[in-house]
Amino acid sequence: MLLVDDEQIIRDTVAEALEADGLRVVTAADGREALQRFRDEQPDLVLLDLMLPVLSGMEVCRILRRESAVPIIMLTARDSEVDKVVGLEVGADDYVTKPFSLRELQARVRAHLRRQTASTPTSPASSVPAPIALGPVMVDLAGHRLLRDGRPIPVKPKAFELLAFLLRHPGQVFTRDQLLEQVWGYDYAGETRTVDVHVHWLRGHIETDPGSPRFLQTVRGVGYVLRLDDT
Numbered sequence: 355m356l357l358v359d360d361e362q363i364i365r366d367t368v369a370e371a372l373e374a375d376g377l378r379v380v381t382a383a384d385g386r387e388a389l390q391r392f393r394d395e396q397p398d399l400v401l402l403d404l405m406l407p408v409l410s411g412m413e414v415c416r417i418l419r420r421e422s423a424v425p426i427i428m429l430t431a432r433d434s435e436v437d438k439v440v441g442l443e444v445g446a447d448d449y450v451t452k453p454f455s456l457r458e459l460q461a462r463v464r465a466h467l468r469r470q471t472a473s474t475p476t477s478p479a480s481s482v483p484a485p486i487a488l489g490p491v492m493v494d495l496a497g498h499r500l501l502r503d504g505r506p507i508p509v510k511p512k513a514f515e516l517l518a519f520l521l522r523h524p525g526q527v528f529t530r531d532q533l534l535e536q537v538w539g540y541d542y543a544g545e546t547r548t549v550d551v552h553v554h555w556l557r558g559h560i561e562t563d564p565g566s567p568r569f570l571q572t573v574r575g576v577g578y579v580l581r582l583d584d585t
Contacts, residue, residue, distance in 0.1 A: 355377055355397045355398055355400065356380050358388040358391075359403040360383050365381045385407070385414045388400075389418075399427070399470070402426055403430070405430075411428060411430075412444050415446055425448070425466040425469070425470055427463070428441040428446040442548065442551045447466065465539025468539055469515070469537075469538070488582075489562060490503070495518055512538070513555045516533065519533070524581065526579065527573045527577055528578060532577065533549050533577065
């Protein structure tokens with residue numbers, strides 16, 4: 355995995371903790387070096403600081419997301435909702451606000467790596483799921499893509515994972531915390547804004563009127579549910 359932070363003490367401390375978990379960690383101290391190390395090493399996950407010299411973490415994230423679907427966890431010293439949402443908007447899968455506990459960060463990293471491994475296709479072709487229609491949009495679960503009129507719709511990897519999970523449980527209401535645990539792989543409270551942002555993106559893709567969703571609905575006071583036409 356790749357760890358990008360301009361503070362050496364953070365790089366050293368986090369790298370040591372993750373290596374103790376059996377992970378191989380490469381590091382970078384600025385945005386330009388991060389891109390070079392990413393392209394050279396092809397890591398399975400990126401821990402990316404928001405505030406970086408040369409190229410900002412936001413810009414690095416935009417570039418990485420154009421090149422790869424690898425999980426990106428943003429590290430930010432800011433505790434602003436705006437910064438968190440912007441990080442997700444440019445393609446990060448998750449964020450951790452500094453100061454963070456090493457135990458929590460290790461758990462987040464393990465969870466994303468488990469999800470990455472689990473999403474690797476291993477089933478025979480005969481068990482490939484058929485595409486599912488959501489109005490004019492086709493969800494190609496096997497191909498990990500959305501199609502409208504046969505043309506792919508750009509969708510963020512974690513947003514697609516959320517949709518795929520809900521499609522496997524149509525009509526079932528999930529709390530935000532349950533979705534964090536099932537899709538992101540961790541159960542830390544207080545991070546539910548991540549779910550809300552991804553639901554917002556999905557509605558923009560699959561709903562004719564995102565403000566009055568037909569499929570991905572809010573159950574007030576509880577969470578979210580995906581309702582199919584025959585559910």
